[in-house]
Amino acid sequence: MLQTWLVGDGLSEVEQRKASKGTLFIPFSQFPPKKLRTDCFYHTTPALQIPLAFENVDSCENWLPRRVMSKWRIAGLVHALEGWEEHECGYTTSNIEKVWEAALKHGFQPLKVPTHLKS
Incomplete structure (x- = not known):
């Protein structure tokens, strides 16, 4: 099951690593999160x-x-x-x-x- 995380500037590397495989990170802040995971999806900033x-x-x-x-x-x-x-x-x-x-x-x-x- 695909999980979707709405994330802001405060997303830490530790938190990001807790996401399950296939998670979609959607930032709501001005800057996108650092792409640490190759097994997850990253959407652009709004x-x-x-x-x-x-x-x-x-x-x-x-x-x-x-x-x-x-x-x-x-x-x-x-x-x-x-x-x-x-x-x-x-x-x-x-x-x-x-x-x-x-x-x-x-x-x-x-x-x-x-x-x-x-x-």
Whole structure:
């Protein structure tokens, strides 16, 4: 049975080694965990594929694939594209569904979760 661990910056090597084989680590923090296990899956930090219409964008963080941006950067872009004026720093005052729909409307796409181990 596949286990899923939501992990933050505080994930220690000792904790990571306690995970069972095939565990999926999904970070909710800005930086991904160190990949210690070859028998587990590692998802990227919260991020989305950028729209094909975006030009001259390669990568913003060196741990993300090309044409993928972290949710923090995308949030700023969607905010500007929608002309939103409110400031939600520290709070979730916006409707999450509204934000998600706006991101999809502008061409941002979710990333696929890894489903197989690299040999």
